[in-house]
Amino acid sequence: MIQVQELTKVYRPELNPVYALRGINASIEPGEFVAVMGPSGSGKSTFMNLLGCLDTPTSGSYWLDGQEISGLTGDELAQIRNQKIGFIFQNFNLLPRMNALRNVELPMIYAGVTKNERRQRALEALERVGMQDRIHHRPAELSGGQNQRVAIARALVNQPAILLADEPTGNLDSHTSEEIMNVFTSLHQEHTTIVLVTHERDIAQYSGRILRFRDGLLEQEEAAVEAQTPEIQEGKS
Numbered sequence: 001m002i003q004v005q006e007l008t009k010v011y012r013p014e015l016n017p018v019y020a021l022r023g024i025n026a027s028i029e030p031g032e033f034v035a036v037m038g039p040s041g042s043g044k045s046t047f048m049n050l051l052g053c054l055d056t057p058t059s060g061s062y063w064l065d066g067q068e069i070s071g072l073t074g075d076e077l078a079q080i081r082n083q084k085i086g087f088i089f090q091n092f093n094l095l096p097r098m099n100a101l102r103n104v105e106l107p108m109i110y111a112g113v114t115k116n117e118r119r120q121r122a123l124e125a126l127e128r129v130g131m132q133d134r135i136h137h138r139p140a141e142l143s144g145g146q147n148q149r150v151a152i153a154r155a156l157v158n159q160p161a162i163l164l165a166d167e168p169t170g171n172l173d174s175h176t177s178e179e180i181m182n183v184f185t186s187l188h189q190e191h192t193t194i195v196l197v198t199h200e201r202d203i204a205q206y207s208g209r210i211l212r213f214r215d216g217l218l219e220q221e222e223a224a225v226e227a228q229t230p231e232i233q234e235g236k237s
Contacts, residue, residue, distance in 0.1 A: 007060035038213030086155030
């Protein structure tokens with residue numbers, strides 16, 4: 001699903017260069033659940049930005065779902081982001097004036113999906129994360145965990161090749177974090193490819209493999225101890 005070779009990112013190369021990534025080699029298989037960890041400044045956020053086509057590498061190659069990404073134009077990268085990548089953020093990034101259903105429909109509007117199909121797919125995605133009884137609620141009317149479920153549904157709705165999650169439990173309490181990670185575990189069991197950035201070891205344990213970054217290098221890869229998967233408590237987070 002993902003293959004990067006000698007991936008580097010240098011900021012301000014003509015002035016005082018900052019080497020964010022120093023020749024990363026890594027691969028992620030279809031259906032794999034990978035956690036990315038490392039201290040601040042280690043390069044993990046830069047790595048995720050490159051995987052998400054939010055930035056371009058200084059050198060090296062990046063293949064996503066069989067397509068070379070590194071040399072694409074801005075418009076081509078935007079198309080890849082819309083069609084192949086689902087983003088999940090720490091702060092949810094939901095539009096406050098829209099209800100859950102409308103928030104989930106948004107990516108399909110940009111993709112040119114018809115109104116009837118948008119609604120059907122949005123309803124299916126919300127049901128998939130246990131939010132089928134909250135479709136008319138706006139973000140202010142939902143808990144943090146419920147908002148994150150809506151954000152996950154929005155990320156899924158265009159059937160992306162990969163989900164990228166940046167600290168998805170960072171603003172949640174431990175109980176709600178567990179419920180959200182059970183959603184990710186369920187998606188993984190459905191063979192969804194997931195890459196998740198986290199500072200928390202217990203969150204990383206839900207993945208199958210951990211990539212540890214330090215000083216712009218992939219310092220270590222290790223297998224994660226898979227957590228038990230209790231039943232998802234629908235609509236209670």
